[in-house]
Amino acid sequence: MEEKKVIILDLTGCKYLRELHERIRVAFDFPEWYGANWDAFWDLLWSECDADEVLIIGEYTMSEEFNMQLENMHKMLDELVKERAEDSSIYDDIKPFSYRIES
Numbered sequence: 001m002e003e004k005k006v007i008i009l010d011l012t013g014c015k016y017l018r019e020l021h022e023r024i025r026v027a028f029d030f031p032e033w034y035g036a037n038w039d040a041f042w043d044l045l046w047s048e049c050d051a052d053e054v055l056i057i058g059e060y061t062m063s064e065e066f067n068m069q070l071e072n073m074h075k076m077l078d079e080l081v082k083e084r085a086e087d088s089s090i091y092d093d094i095k096p097f098s099y100r101i102e103s
Helices: 017-027 038-048 064-088
Strands: 006-010 053-057 098-102
Touching (some): 006 017, 038 064, 064 098
Parallel strands (some): 006 053
């Protein structure tokens, strides 16, 4: 049985939007040319993310100013969960996806 691939996105103490996207780029192993915006995140999340699960830690240490940014990220991850669930029931080469948030 193949081992589950888990990406750990550590947002502990993240203070700047650019830093948030850099942490995303590194955790997801996105290319250097990652556009550091939510459109680029969605594009690469769908095309380049082969993880089975994403574990987000430390998001509760971030300022309230990031609430909208985190909401955007959660919506995209929710959409990927939904799309992968639908597609994995049809195609053998697409695996289900999940994410969870830990404090």
